[in-house]
Amino acid sequence: MMTAMLAITTVLALAAAAYFFLRERKLRAGLSQNEEEAKKREASQAQVIHTTKLASLGQMVAGVAHEINTPLGFVKSNVEVVSDLISEYEAAVTKVMTGVDLLLSLDASMVDRAKAAIQKARIELARATTLNEARELLEDSAEGLKQMSSLVLNLKGFARVDRDGMDTIDLNDSIRSALTIAGHQLRDRIQVVQELGDVPKVKCMPSQINQVFLNMITNAAQAMDDEGKLTIRSVAKPNVVEVSFEDTGHGIPDDVLPKIFDPFFTTKPVGEGTGLGLSIVHKIIQGHGGAIRVKSQVGKGTTFFVELPIAQKPAAKAA
Numbered sequence: 191m192m193t194a195m196l197a198i199t200t201v202l203a204l205a206a207a208a209y210f211f212l213r214e215r216k217l218r219a220g221l222s223q224n225e226e227e228a229k230k231r232e233a234s235q236a237q238v239i240h241t242t243k244l245a246s247l248g249q250m251v252a253g254v255a256h257e258i259n260t261p262l263g264f265v266k267s268n269v270e271v272v273s274d275l276i277s278e279y280e281a282a283v284t285k286v287m288t289g290v291d292l293l294l295s296l297d298a299s300m301v302d303r304a305k306a307a308i309q310k311a312r313i314e315l316a317r318a319t320t321l322n323e324a325r326e327l328l329e330d331s332a333e334g335l336k337q338m339s340s341l342v343l344n345l346k347g348f349a350r351v352d353r354d355g356m357d358t359i360d361l362n363d364s365i366r367s368a369l370t371i372a373g374h375q376l377r378d379r380i381q382v383v384q385e386l387g388d389v390p391k392v393k394c395m396p397s398q399i400n401q402v403f404l405n406m407i408t409n410a411a412q413a414m415d416d417e418g419k420l421t422i423r424s425v426a427k428p429n430v431v432e433v434s435f436e437d438t439g440h441g442i443p444d445d446v447l448p449k450i451f452d453p454f455f456t457t458k459p460v461g462e463g464t465g466l467g468l469s470i471v472h473k474i475i476q477g478h479g480g481a482i483r484v485k486s487q488v489g490k491g492t493t494f495f496v497e498l499p500i501a502q503k504p505a506a507k508a509a
Contacts, residue, residue, distance in 0.1 A: 261334030268327040268334075275327075279320045285311040358393050358501045361431055362386045362424055368403035369422075375411040376420070385423040389431045393501040398474045405467050406435040406494055413439025413492060430480070430497040441488035450484065 286308060369382065376382055410420045418438040425432050442450065451472040475482045479499050486492040 258338050261337045265331045265334040268331045272324045272327050272331075275320045275324045279324075282311070282314060282320075285314070356393055357396050358391045359396050359399075360391055361389060361399070361433055361498065364396065364400050364403055365422055365424065365433065368400055368407055371404055372407045372411065375408060379417050380411055380414060381417075381419045383419065383421040385421065387423070387425045389424050389426045390500045392431055392498045394478050394498060399478070399498070402471050402474055402496065403433070405471050406496070409467065409494075410435055410437035410439065410492075413437050415439075418491075426500075427497070430499055433496045433498075434493055435496075436491065436493040438491040441490055442484070442486040442492055443488055447484065447486060451482075 288311075290308060365384070365386065369376070369384075407420070407422075414420075414437055420438075421434075421436040423432075423434045423436070450468050453469040472482055475496060475498070481497045483495050484492060485495075
């Protein structure tokens with residue numbers, strides 16, 4: 191009897207052990223599958239974010255190309271006109287020189303006629319505005335080249351192609367740089383008011399903060415259909431610098447406001463937005479130990495507030 195009970199107990203124990211072993215194995219397989227799916231999902235999201243960044247870069251490059259093309263066009267036109275004006279001036283000088291050559295080769299009886307011809311050519315040359323026109327065109331061209339040079343310098347500073355990692359910067363410079371890059375979206379449509387205070391420097395990754403500011407400006411421009419006003423302010427607060435972007439656009443409904451920083455959430459039509467712009471902005475600001483918040487009223491506009499920690503000054507060395 192005892193032997194039978196012992197055998198039954200052993201069988202039950204083995205069965206239970208097998209059950210729990212199989213259950214644990216199944217759970218582990220499920221966890222492994224979930225981890226694999228999570229990794230795939232994370233990789234997919236990272237790829238979409240990377241693609242979105244490239245799309246933003248493409249839009250930025252297109253805008254810069256447009257900004258460069260305008261002064262480049264009138265510089266090209268001015269150079270062509272100056273070339274024609276120089277040809278006209280050369281023709282007038284040739285007339286004078288022809289008269290001079292004739293005068294030198296004539297006898298005394300033909301001198302008066304030669305003098306008259308030279309005098310007439312001289313008067314025409316004196317009245318010509320060719321050189322003044324050429325000078326004005328060259329000055330305009332120089333201004334156009336100056337604009338292109340400024341834009342390239344802003345783009346270089348915006349992208350920070352010659353620097354990596356953290357740097358201590360003035361956020362006002364980043365704001366101005368982003369405004370220059372976004373100029374084609376604002377010109378003749380959006381009134382930009384800059385109320386930039388005397389703010390301390392912050393330590394950050396400049397290219398990422400520039401991306402944040404460009405995104406803020408672009409979103410504000412898109413929120414205002416035909417015309418509007420964008421006010422950008424920078425102020426120093428305890429331990430942080432706050433930059434705000436206030437637009438007079440449509441505003442964001444209360445039921446949408448809590449979702450705007452969620453990945454892939456967008457109110458734009460299909461094909462016009464991935465819903466990653468503000469999500470990336472939020473991630474960048476958090477990664478810098480800062481904060482971003484928003485207030486909005488439908489029909490009146492939206493204001494985004496970006497706060498970044500002030501760079502700590504190095505401790506003074508003991509004497």
